Each structure stands twice: as C-alpha cells, then as structure tokens.
Amino acid sequence: MGMTATETRSTEPQIGRRRFLAWLSGLGIAGSAALGSLATFFFIRPRTTYGQPNRFKIGRPDEFPSGSRIAIDPKRVCIVREGNKVAAISTTCTHLGCIIAPSATGFQCPCHGSRFDVDGNVTGGPAPKALAWYAVTLTPSGELEVDKDNEIQTGTYLSV
C-alpha cells in the first residue's frame, strides 16, 4: 500500500500536467464545437422574415358590430362577431390558397367553388379541410390582435 502511494506521488506531477493540458484542450475543442454549432444554429434560423407580420392589430371591438362578418383581405382573416364574442377565421382557401369571401351561408371560394359554413367547416367543393381559426387577444390599448401563428380550435371565441 505504501509503495503504491509513493509511486503515485512520484509520477503524479509529470503525467498530471500533460493529462491536464490534454483534458483542457479536449474541453476547449468540445466546447468550441458545441458553442459553434449553437451559434451556427442561431445564425441559420431566421429571426424574422420580410413578409407581413403574422401578429397584427385590427382595431377596436366596437368597430365590429354584433352579427357582422368582416373580411380583411390584405391580412386574409375574417373577423366574426356574435354578441360579445369575437373570433378570427382564415380566408385562405385550404384547397389552393385563393382568397375566399364571406357569403350568406358561410364562405365561398371564387376559384374552384369550395364552400364552407359559418364556422369554416367544408360543405362542398374540393377544399380538403376546414378553415383555420386564429387566436384573438385584447391588447392593453383596447385593440384586438390576431395571431396567425397561433391556430386554435374551431368555435373558440374571445369574450369582449
């Protein structure tokens, strides 16, 4: 036991230094690789794009009278108000992306005749799925804000 201890003591400083530097280099290289790839990831992932923003304000709730369905074509949403409930329904056709218009029975696409009911469910035509509903929130300034990045369940309204 005593011999081992002496041996360890005598060799420790020499190997320790080389070992230590090797470990340090390894740590440095591995760390650089990890952080470098993280930096590359930050660099490659777009922070923002130059399209129209997906989160936007559309005005005060009282600009949308009860029972109205007002389509905002440049933003491609239709604001639906029933009583004190507000929702935003996509007006991009799920078939080939035409802008659809509100009709008496719901929505109608001018391109290939897809038809949707008032909640955006498909009632006819080639459209494969229902229109998306987007989250609507009330900002502190009292305006409605639609977030098209946040799709919510059909039939979810915001009470105002």
Add this chain to the structure above:
Amino acid sequence: MRLALAVASLVVMVGSGAVVYKETQASWQDHQRAYFAQAKAQAKSDAERASLSVKTPKIEQTIVTAFGTSRVERCESCHIASDDPRFASAEEPLKTHPYSAAMGDTYKDGRWERKHKFSEFGCTSCHDGQGRGLTKADAHGEDEYWPTPMLGYVAQADWKKENAAHLHGAEFIQANCAQCHKDRNFAGTAIVARGRELFFKEGCFGCHRIQGISSGTIGPDLTEVGKERKLDYLWGHIVDPRAYTPTSVMPQFKLSDDDKKALVIFLKSRRGSSPSESSVDQYKVEASNTAPVPDSVAEVATAITAAKTPAERGRQLIEGYACLSCHKLDDHDGGISPDLTHEGLMRDRSWLMSHFQNPRSQITDSNMPTFALPEKDFDDMSAYLMTRTTMPQATTPAQTFQTLCARCHGEKGNGQGPNSIYLDPAPRDLTRAEFMSTKPQLRLITSIHDGVAGTSMPPWGKTLTDAQIQGVLDYVWAAYVKEKPHQIKARKLPDANPVAMSADSIHRGESIFLQRCTGCHGRKADGHGPNSIDITPRPRNLTNTAFVQSVSDRRLFESIEYGVDGTAMPSWIDYGLSQNDVGDIVNFIRSLNKPGK
C-alpha cells in the same frame, strides 16, 4: 505544444461563447423581458398572467406600405409598450407614446384612441431613424452615414456642437407632418408655414427654386433639399453659408434663432416627392404650375392691393418683401447690399427698371437675383425708390463717411465693410496709399460725384454737395491715406487711341492679350485668371461694358503703359510693349464691349 493547443482551444471556445451570449442577450430582449415582468405585475386576470408567463422575446416587426417604399420597422422590439397605456409614466424605452388631442387622438370611454395608428403609419414616417435597427444607435440613426437620423432627437457624431444644440425638439417633426398635411394653414405645421413665409420675406426665392413655389436660378434647387441634407447642414449653412461650402456666394442673413429654426424645418420638409401623393398627382401639380411667378405677392396681396398710389404700393413691396433682408433703408439694415435710403437722388427710373429686370444689365458682377415679379411690381417699386430724395443731414465729413461710405469701404477705410464680400468689384481699400496718392484728385472726386459705372459705387453728386464731397475726400486723406499726393511726372499719353479700330488691330490685340494678360485677367478677360485669386485688388473685369465704356482711351493707355500703382498691374512699357501694341490691346478690349451690347 499541448499548452498552445489548450490555450488556442479555450480562446476559440470563449469566442464562440461570446457569439452565443451576444445573440441571446440583446438589449431589446432585456427590454421585452422587463416589459413582460411589469405587465404581469399589473395584469388583472390569471389568464393574462399565464399568457405573459409563456411569452419569450421576439423581434416585433411591422411593414408599413402606405408611405413610399415599404418600411420595415422593428421599433417596437424595444418600445414594446409604446401602445400600452399602462406605461405612461415608465422610463424609455418602455414608455407609452404620448397621446395628443392636437394630433387627432380621441378620448372616449376612458381610453385614448390614436388617429395615427402605429400599425398603419409606423414610426419612421414621422420620426425618421432606421426602422430595421435593433440597437439604440442603429435604430435612432446615430451613425453619421445614416441619412435620416431621428428628427429633433438625434445629433450625429459629425454634427457641429454649436449647431446640434439648436436642433433638438419635437417641433422638427413638423417637417414630416407636412409630407401629408400639405395645407399651408394646417395647425400642426405652423412652423413649416412660418418657414415658408420667411423663404419669401427674406428673399430666398430670388435665388433658389422650389418646384411649384419659386423659380430662382442663382442658388441650388431646393425642391428636394430635405431629402439630400440633414438638419446640421441646413442650420449651419444658414448661419454661415461658407462654413460647409467655402465658395458659396449666399449672403449671411441676419435671422433670429427662431427664424432659422423655422427655415430649417421648412427646408427639411422639402422632399420633392411626397409619400402621400401618387406620381400622377405630382405630375398634375407640376403641369398646373406653369407660371414661374412665385406666390409671394399673393401672400401679401391684401395689404398691397389696398395701397392707393403706385409709390405706396412700391413701398409696401420693398418693405414687406425680400429687399430689406439685404438692402438698407432708413434704420432697417440687412447688412448685405447697398443703401437705398437716397436712391432717388442717385439713379433714374429707367436705370432702376432695367436693374430690376436684370441687375447685371447695370452692374455686371452684381449678386442680386433677378426676381420673377410682375412688371407692375417693378414699376411701383421704382416709383417708390424715386421718391427717396431726402438728402442726408449735413454732418461732419467723418460722420458722413461713417454713415454713407463705411458700409462698403469699412469703418477703417480698408475696403472691408460688412457689405464688401458681396460686392464685385470689391470696394476700394482707401488705406492703400500707393494707389490713392498717385491718382489725380479730380479722378477721385469724379468717382465720388458720378460713381463708378458698372460697379456698386453710386453717384453721390446729388446726395452730397460739392463741399461735402471735398470734405469726405479730405477726411479720407487725413484718416486713411495719411500720405501727401505724389506729383507724377508728366506722362506721354495719347488722348485718343492712335491705332485705328480694325479687324487686324483687334486680332493683334487679342494675341498680345492672350500672351501677356490672361494670367490675371483671364482668357475671357473677365478678371478671373489663374493668378487673380492671389491679388488684391482683384484684376479688373474687362468685359464689364458699363465700366469700360466710362473709361477714356487715355486712362486705358496710362494703366497699361505705366501700370497702376498700388495694384498688381505692372508697367508694360518696361516689358517691351510699344504704343502701337497698347493701341491694339485697347482696340481688342473695346471690341469686347461694343455699345449696345
């Protein structure tokens, strides 16, 4: 070796770490985190609190397409509370943008509603700055190369300190309000309207063109000056036109700081095209503005049409309009151009009319603009000036000199009066004894009595009595020349040019002129030869027809053959010119200034 590897790898790691840190810890992210935390503290419902808890900082970007090319704006990445009324008393950048009833914001049901919604107008359409910027310096346009720093808020690094102090304040934003609110009586752009008024009142319109407003041609076109220049340049150039452009001939106008500010804001609002108009609208405006007459007269039309006599109308035009921002009239002194107080004694009506229509028809190198006013206005202004026939009060010669002569010749008689830099030829330096003492008294008296044709020296003969003229000359001699008149030895000079005028003679004169004279008098004989900038007094402009015609052959011969003492003109007989050569040169100079030219 291992040590080097270890150190190098650690350095690289620290570097990569710094990049990651910088990417994740930008100041806009800190501002957003602070906003989320403060908003959470003020939240009224659990749902709101929950939604704020999951929020992470994101670049808030708006794209504004209504004002010219689409503007990409990320201002709300830092100013995230700009539209959140709960942050009215917070610190920037988390402060609510103030609401203003004057800007059309309305208050109802306990809430303010903005007229200029940020989603529609963005920030830079009013404030300027760099909408894409994500650091304070970038976004506010603090970089000296960014063309549109935030108006009235940012002074760039290369701006002069003394200018920057004046260029601070919300009122500068009016220059941008005026891009859409073009109505001159619009309450929100009162300072722009004031600047426009000054543009006419101070005579700027005489030299500068602004499309649809004025048609001056001497100075640069200012139609788009607000796009091309920053506040610092505009202010600095008005304060001292030669600060940025050493060769500028623009007068240094006496303006109060408020007036300068109004002019700067007005000029900053001149952007040529306006984002609120389509190119078709602009074309229509341009096409409908065929008359080059500025609306300056229309602006004071009520006062002027009320005037009963032409002279009274002329007085209102002269006093109310540009004239007195340069000229002196009674106690009002613009400090740039000659005194009009005794004009009726100095000029006749046809001289005045022809001078109004084109100042250079009488004074070849005058810097006075040709104002595009109707003929009737010139007529009435001439009529008024002809009534200015009061003789100055008889005072001592010293006082006469200081009141009438010193504005140009200087209090010290050195030809550097306040007006002198705007006069060409420059006023005579009366302290230059070599010049003064070698000229016959009669010539000096004549120059005062009859003026010097083609220059700004007016004829004082009717304004001053002969005794007063002699008195002033004696005063000049005692105070400035301080030398006795030299007796010049009789010189052999012809009274009339002995060489007959002929095409041959002119041709010979021209070739001698080109060899001997152009170094100073210039190839065009306009006095702007390459050496002229080093010479005072400046070489004579030999194409100044009024002057050349007023000078006798004898004097031309004397000046060329014997030189002009006290100036750089050498004695050419010493350089081998014969009398016939001089005769040819005189014929050449005369041929440049034919009567009726």
